[in-house]
Amino acid sequence: MCDAAETRPGIDPDRLSFTIALQTAADQIVNASNITGSDRGIAKAVLADPLPARRPRISARKVKCPMSRYGTTPHETRPLTSRSLTHLDITVLAAAEQPAVLPPSPANTDRRSRVFRLLAAADPGQDWTARQIADALEIGHLRSLSAQMGQWITQKFLVREGRGRYRLHPQWAKTPGDSLDSTTTIPA
Incomplete structure (x- = not known):
């Protein structure tokens, strides 16, 4: 995957997917394709579908291994250390228009x-x-x-x-002469 990243200038090797490389290698073994050729099928598959770009960083990436082949880039303009935020602008937007209130439903129609x-x-x-x-x-x-x-x-x-x-329930059962009409209230 690193060799594939080096063939295309400007691509970050972290964007190449190991899952795609593994699936392509498994497909080549199962299908017995590209056994003797130098087709570079895995490199093509990995470069065809890179992962999305990383989020923008506030400070430069700290390389833990000084001998890394992917150290800092020469055009890095971000500071090496983090900066504290000293000012923050907040814009309050007007509230959206409230939806119309529905009229109450007639009593006892639930x-x-x-x-x-x-x-x-x-x-x-x-x-x-x-x-x-x-x-x-x-x-x-x-x-x-x-x-x-x-x-x-x-x-x-x-x-x-x-x-x-x-x-x-017996407490709600109708007794002779009683009726359960729209004026009878049932506790919620």
């Missing part, structure tokens, strides 16, 4: 209220499956409804009568 009205209108002893409730209320996401019903059980809004069978 999913929980719809489910409670359905279960309250039915026979108090009737057990419902999540599928029956979803079909009755035309809810398309059964798994979402099932997850919500699990939360409502822990909040004591529903009772689980068996595997996948639910009914309204």
Whole structure:
């Protein structure tokens, strides 16, 4: 890879990918290509797709090995040591326009209220499956409804009568003469 970098002036050897070189070598062995030729397939593959350039440095790169073939470049203009920042400019931009506030939805049109009205209108002893409730209320996401019903059980809004069978908790069940209409508030 270093030899390949030396063939193209101005390219940093750190930008050449070892993964590409390894994959090209493996492909040459598997395909038995370029066995006797001097095609330099690995060098071509590595130079064809170099890694992105390194981030700009504030100070010159410190070479740990003094005998490195890639020491400092003669045109290096950055200082050898780091510099402390003494001044910083910050520009505050105007806030983006706030989106319009949606009007509040009518009372008791959320999913929980719809489910409670359905279960309250039915026979108090009737057990419902999540599928029956979803079909009755035309809810398309059964798994979402099932997850919500699990939360409502822990909040004591529903009772689980068996595997996948639910009914309204007795404190919310309709008594004769009562109705669960749009004026009835259900705690959140």
